[in-house]
Structure formats: C-alpha cells, structure tokens
Amino acid sequence: MIDENENHSIQSLEKLRDESFKNHSLDLGQIKSIILILKNLIEENTQKKLIFANRLRDELFRRSIKLKELDSYINFLINLETKSSSSPNRKKNPHILARKEELKFDYFNLLSEIVSSFQSELESLKSYFIIKLEAEIEVNYELLILFEEGSFYESFLKRVKNIYNDIKSYSLDNFHDQIQKNNHINKSYIVILIYSEKRVEQSIANERNEKIKIICESFNQFLIIRLKKFNSITKQDLLTDNHLEKMLEEINFNSSITLKNAELTYYEEMLMKKFFKDNNCYLLEYKILKGGNSGSTVIEVRPKSILAPTIMRRYVIKMGKPNSKIQTEKNNFKAYIENYPNPGYDSVQHEENVQVEGLRYTYASSDTISNSYSFSEILRDTSNKYHSQSKQIIEKVFSGTPFDNWKKTKELQKKELTEFYSSFLDFDRFAVEVAQITGQTLSEVKKSKIFIELKNTLNKKIEFNTKVCHGDLHTDNFFNDDNNTIYLIDFGLTGVHHAIIDHISLECSIKFKHIPRYINIEELKKLENALLSIDSFTLGYNSEFKNQALSDYFEIILTIRNNSVSYIHQLNYKEYFISLFLMTCRQVMYKDMNQGFAYESALILMEKIVTDY
Known part of the structure; x- marks a missing residue:
C-alpha cells in the first residue's frame, strides 16, 4: 500500500x-x-x-x-x-507561425501562417502533401515535417529552420515508431509530408504506404489539404478530403521517374504484357487492388483492343515471387471455382518469368465496368457511394456466387479442431506478440491461462459442419463494382474448412482492422461483451455505444453473424465462440491489426468458453 x-x-x-x-x-x-x-x-x-x-x-x-x-x-x-514556456526560438520575424501563448484549436490559423511564411519554399517543393492529423480532444496544433528517406527534404527543412529552428521533424520510420509507442496521443498536427520521387521496388512502396496509413489512421481525424493558391489564403482556398487510399495512389504515381506506372517493377510489367500478348491490345489500363506484406500484388487490368478500343473486359492478375503458393492458388481456383457453375468467374491463366510468376483471372460479369472498390475501401471512405450499403453488400457476398454453390458441400463432422485450425496459428509468434503487449516474459506467457486454454481448445473434439470456404475472407479480398457485382480474389486458402470460417474471418477483419484505434479500450471491451449474447445472431439486437462508428460496425457484425446461423450445427452458438476465440488469437499475431484490442477480446472469449462451456 x-x-x-x-x-x-x-x-x-x-x-x-x-x-x-x-x-x-x-x-x-x-x-x-x-x-x-x-x-x-x-x-x-x-x-x-x-x-x-x-x-x-x-x-x-x-x-x-x-x-x-x-x-x-x-x-x-x-x-x-x-x-x-519562453517565446519561440526564432531567427527571423517573431510573428511567424503559431504563437505559443495561444492555443490554436482552429487549424486554419496555424495553416495560414505556415503558408504565408513558407510560400516560396512550398512552391518549389514538388513531392509533398499537407495533411491534418487531429486528436480526439481539443489541443493546440503543432507543425510537423515528415519525410521519406531519399526525398529532397534537407534543403527545404534547412530553409524552414532559418525561420523557425525548433520545428519538429521526423523520418517516416521514426514517426511510425513514435505511433507504435503511443506518443501521439492528445496531439494534433499540421503535417508537411515529403516523399521520394525515386522509383522503388513494390515491396518498399508497400511498406512506405503502410506506415503512412498507420500514422494517419492512428488519429481521430485525418484530412488532406490542397491549396488553390499560396498568398493570402482563406478557407475557400482549401480543397479537403479524407481519401487516404487516393493519396497513397497519387504518391505512387508521382514517384515514377518515367512514364511507366511506378507501382510495378520491370519484371512485373513484362509478366503483365505476357498475359495479354494474344489479345491484340494497344493499351493496358490497370490499377493496384492490393499489395500484401507477403510480396504478392493484385492488379485489376482492362486492355483496350485494336479491334474494339471502347470495350474493356476486366481481368485480375495476382503476381509474386515464384513459389508454391501461386501454384496452390491456381489449383484451388480450378477445383473450387471452375468446377462449379460460377457466373462471372471464367478461367485462370498461369505465366512466369525469371523473377515473377502470376495468375490471370477473367471476371466477365460485364464488359464495361468503370470502377470497382474493395470492401475495405468502401468501409474506410465515408464519401464512397456504397458506404451506406455495407450491410447489404455482406448479405450479397454470402448469398451470391460462389457461396451459393459452396453451401451445397456442407457436411457434418466430428473431429478435433486442430485439424482445421492449426494452420492458422503459430504458438511461438503468438507468445512473442502477447509478451510485447503485456510486458511479460516469454516464459510467463507460455504459463499463462490464455496460452494454455488456446492449446486445450485446439484439442477439443466437437460436432460441426464443414464446407468449401474462401478461407481468407477479409475486407481486402472482395470487391463491389459499379454494376453492383461482387467478386472475390485470393484463393490461396480456399478449400474445405469449418463452415463458419469465412464469417469468423470477416468479423475479425472488421473489429481489428477497421474499428478506429482512438476508441477507448473500455468501449471496445464493452462491444466484445455485448457480442457474447446469443441475441447478437439476430438482426435488430441493440446495444448503446458512445461512438457512432462503433455502433455502425456493431450492426455490420450482427449482419455477418446472422448470415452464419444456417451453418451452425443445431444452433449451438458455443461452436461460433470457440472458432472466434481461435481466430481472434490469430489476429494478435499481426502488427497491422489492433493487437491490444484483439488480446483483450481473446481474454473475454476465453472466459466465455471456460465459464459457459
């Protein structure tokens, strides 16, 4: 005491x-x-x-x-x-930039001072964005310069420091580390983000973009600020939006030193052309749909044909370094897509060169599709025209192709869970991440209740339904296009699984990837506890949350669970919670997920399983 x-x-x-x-x-x-x-x-x-x-x-x-x-x-x-604090240590003009004795809750005051003070510097700087990162509570804004190593930031920073020499500046790597340590809480910034114009390998660009994404999403509000002019600006001179993915796409585009798309390597471009060598096309219009940490890249391609230049059929290409995973995905597509009557999924073609191999999928639902959006993008971008239709899209996913065909493969089994879940879990990796989250030693983690219960749960033998499942149904792996057609990508794990694995995976993706990280952990635990009720499998189940975003995601999870009911054996919801516990422990292993929330959720689910079952 x-x-x-x-x-x-x-x-x-x-x-x-x-x-x-x-x-x-x-x-x-x-x-x-x-x-x-x-x-x-x-x-x-x-x-x-x-x-x-x-x-x-x-x-x-x-x-x-x-x-x-x-x-x-x-x-x-x-x-x-x-x-x-004493007056700012300035070398010129004591009125330049934010006056520290005044709290600037209105970011425009600081922004206008920055622009007027550094007009010539900003006009000469090319590869940059001005963004606003806002805390959950009102605090004064600070100027922050973030730069990518290899960018032309040094001369700019030197000129700025001639005016204001105690400005904060970090490399992307350093500030990303600060975010991981939670040193950004209760801080708001006007940020000048300077990125490199040099062409880089896709994996490096993905890593940079992921760091920018984590930084921006770690704040209560993120806003891109574009200036119509630099002198005597007013609020009407600002164009603002929160389209993070579009900003990242623009960074990738502007990083090119040639007319080629900077997002692809030389060998990736060569492979893509190889896929279309027999199509008589003069132009390939494409965009990156997904670039994963595993090194694979997913691209949507629409070739313009010499014979019919206005018609653009849609294809999806997945490329990566030569390995067995691409071959496995090819075999899975043939077994579980081509062998079923799945309209819109025509065929898969395999090609390779010395550094890259890939698959080309043909999505033939329409020949004139203007845009397609990942479900992740739809959820994240509140201005997306499909954002308000998120629950309807989930219902379409599970009722449409290919899930309507896979439903017919449902079969009752009584087996140990390890046969279906061991491939999703790495105990050593789980222990390392839990140790970092809790501050325990590895030895302590491996003696902890959650570690022991995780192993015990895997060894349980229960009755449950199996069927063909996608196997990795997270929000980046299905898309909605402007013809309101849903299509899936990434069939590397497709096969016979526990029948509810896709519902569980999608719920985890929603909770630990999309629910804002600024929400208090107690509110997040309240969400998880509310979801312990069997009423959570019924549409209309109500629970009040302080944050509107949390309420919206709660309703999306109810939609997912309601769609899982037909696969739960004898409506024994124990089956769902056991699977959810195992897959939630899996999320703890990944740093791009909200690991702290995932760990707390796993503890809550563990107690539910131990106490009730």
Whole structure:
C-alpha cells in the first residue's frame, strides 16, 4: 500500500511505478495513488512530471489499459508547459507561425501562417502533401515535417529552420515508431509530408504506404489539404478530403521517374504484357487492388483492343515471387471455382518469368465496368457511394456466387479442431506478440491461462459442419463494382474448412482492422461483451455505444453473424465462440491489426468458453 502522505519525488514514484508493473495482476488502485501523488508534487517542474506521466501511460497502454484521469492530467501538463514556456526560438520575424501563448484549436490559423511564411519554399517543393492529423480532444496544433528517406527534404527543412529552428521533424520510420509507442496521443498536427520521387521496388512502396496509413489512421481525424493558391489564403482556398487510399495512389504515381506506372517493377510489367500478348491490345489500363506484406500484388487490368478500343473486359492478375503458393492458388481456383457453375468467374491463366510468376483471372460479369472498390475501401471512405450499403453488400457476398454453390458441400463432422485450425496459428509468434503487449516474459506467457486454454481448445473434439470456404475472407479480398457485382480474389486458402470460417474471418477483419484505434479500450471491451449474447445472431439486437462508428460496425457484425446461423450445427452458438476465440488469437499475431484490442477480446472469449462451456 502506498502512503500518500510521505514526501515523494519523481525518483521515488519511478520506483513505485516499476514495482507496480512487476506483477502480472496490476493493482489499478495503486496506479491511481501514484497519479494523485504526482499531481501534488510541488517542487518538481512541469517537464519532469510530463515525462513521467507519458511513460506511465505507455506502460498502461502495453497492458491495454487507458485511464481518463491520467490522459486529462497529461493534457493539463501539456497546456501548462505551452503557456509557461519562453517565446519561440526564432531567427527571423517573431510573428511567424503559431504563437505559443495561444492555443490554436482552429487549424486554419496555424495553416495560414505556415503558408504565408513558407510560400516560396512550398512552391518549389514538388513531392509533398499537407495533411491534418487531429486528436480526439481539443489541443493546440503543432507543425510537423515528415519525410521519406531519399526525398529532397534537407534543403527545404534547412530553409524552414532559418525561420523557425525548433520545428519538429521526423523520418517516416521514426514517426511510425513514435505511433507504435503511443506518443501521439492528445496531439494534433499540421503535417508537411515529403516523399521520394525515386522509383522503388513494390515491396518498399508497400511498406512506405503502410506506415503512412498507420500514422494517419492512428488519429481521430485525418484530412488532406490542397491549396488553390499560396498568398493570402482563406478557407475557400482549401480543397479537403479524407481519401487516404487516393493519396497513397497519387504518391505512387508521382514517384515514377518515367512514364511507366511506378507501382510495378520491370519484371512485373513484362509478366503483365505476357498475359495479354494474344489479345491484340494497344493499351493496358490497370490499377493496384492490393499489395500484401507477403510480396504478392493484385492488379485489376482492362486492355483496350485494336479491334474494339471502347470495350474493356476486366481481368485480375495476382503476381509474386515464384513459389508454391501461386501454384496452390491456381489449383484451388480450378477445383473450387471452375468446377462449379460460377457466373462471372471464367478461367485462370498461369505465366512466369525469371523473377515473377502470376495468375490471370477473367471476371466477365460485364464488359464495361468503370470502377470497382474493395470492401475495405468502401468501409474506410465515408464519401464512397456504397458506404451506406455495407450491410447489404455482406448479405450479397454470402448469398451470391460462389457461396451459393459452396453451401451445397456442407457436411457434418466430428473431429478435433486442430485439424482445421492449426494452420492458422503459430504458438511461438503468438507468445512473442502477447509478451510485447503485456510486458511479460516469454516464459510467463507460455504459463499463462490464455496460452494454455488456446492449446486445450485446439484439442477439443466437437460436432460441426464443414464446407468449401474462401478461407481468407477479409475486407481486402472482395470487391463491389459499379454494376453492383461482387467478386472475390485470393484463393490461396480456399478449400474445405469449418463452415463458419469465412464469417469468423470477416468479423475479425472488421473489429481489428477497421474499428478506429482512438476508441477507448473500455468501449471496445464493452462491444466484445455485448457480442457474447446469443441475441447478437439476430438482426435488430441493440446495444448503446458512445461512438457512432462503433455502433455502425456493431450492426455490420450482427449482419455477418446472422448470415452464419444456417451453418451452425443445431444452433449451438458455443461452436461460433470457440472458432472466434481461435481466430481472434490469430489476429494478435499481426502488427497491422489492433493487437491490444484483439488480446483483450481473446481474454473475454476465453472466459466465455471456460465459464459457459
């Protein structure tokens, strides 16, 4: 027990903090006592308090704990530090940029000062975006320069520092690391993002784009700001949107040093042309649909024929380094798509060269399709014309081709779950990620209840239905086009699985990829607990959440679950929760998912399984 009446210092609080985090079962009462003592420290300066408070919050975050009183106190310290700090260390014009004694809750004030101060610098800079990254609470905006290594940022940064030499600047890698450490909480920025014009390999571009994406999606609001002019700007001179994917596409396009699309390597372009060597086409119009961490690239292609230049049939090409996965996907497509009457899925063609191999799928539902959108893009972009139809799209996915044919393969089995789920799980990788989330050692994780229950659950033998499933139905793997046609991609895991695996995979993708990460962990746990009810398999089940986005995603999950009911053996919902527990543990393994939320969800599901079943 901590004596709050003792004479304390930052040094003594550090010892108390370290002792508190040694135990697996954290005493929140003790942590709150530390915060109270910190608030009452008179002799310590504000900066030392702020450093200690931020480190305490980081430790809590690793355990998926968020304390409102700590966030509020940190925000108080930030504002106090801002007001009490000396005037900015400027070399020219003391009125340039944000005046630190004033909180700029209206980002336009800071933006107009930036533009007027750096007009010539911005006009000479080519490969950049101005973006706004906003915290969940109102705090003053700061100017931040983010740059990609290899970009022409140095001369620009030097000129800016001649005017304002304490500006914040980070490489994309460094700021991405800051985001992972949660050092961005309660901070808002006007960002000048400078990217490289140099052509890079697709894997490097994917990595850069993923980092930009994680940075932007880690804030409460992301906005791209385009300027109609640079001098004496007004709010009417700003064009703003939140189309992150379009910004990333523009970065890729502008990164080209030739007229070729910079998103493809030389060998990928050669392979794509090889696919269409017999089509008498003079132009290939294409766009990247997906670039995965595995190195595979999925491209939508519409060739313009010499004989009929206005007709563009749609094809999808998946390319990657030569390996057995491409061959497996080819075999899966032939077995589970071509061997069934699936309108719109015509054929698959295989080609390869010395560095790349790939598959060409023919999607022939229409010859004149203008646009197609991944379900991920539809969910993320609130201005997308199909965004309001998200639930209807899910219903169409599970009722249409090829799921209507796969439904006929349903068969009752009684087997150990490990036969169907072991390929989805890597225990060593799971242990490493849990250790990072919780602060435990690997040895402690492997003795923990969740690790033991995960193994025990895999060894359970239950009755359940199997059928042909896609096997990897996440939001990037199906598309809706302007003809309202749904089509799937990526058949690498397609085959006979637990009949509800596609519903489970899609639910996990929604929860751990799309639900905004700024939402309080307690609200996220409230969502997971609400979904423990069997009413969650019925449309119309209601649960109130503070955040509208959370309510919207809750309804989408209900739609997914309602579509799973016909596959659950004897409506024993235990089957669904067991599968969900296993696949939620799988999400903990992936850093592009909300791992903290996935871990907390897995704990909740584990208790549900142990207690009820």
